[in-house]
Amino acid sequence: MQNQNHCLCRDKKDSCLETLVPAMAYVPWQTFDQVFTLEHALKVGTIFPCLEKPFCGKGGRCR
Helix, strand or coil, rough: CCCCCCCCCCCCCCHHHCCCCCCCCCCCCCCCCCCHHHHHHHCCCCHHHHHHHCCCHHCCCCC
């Protein structure tokens, strides 16, 4: 019996889109209050301070 929620196609030519379940997303409401200067925003990749998430490398801790 084939699982309806997973793609079990054996042939790469076949499409499994018919068997996939749509995803649901949750996006919290954001307020527009503080922003970085454009120069700093280009360095960190976002204009919003609350979205700045620096990459710390392997293990999740800054070195």
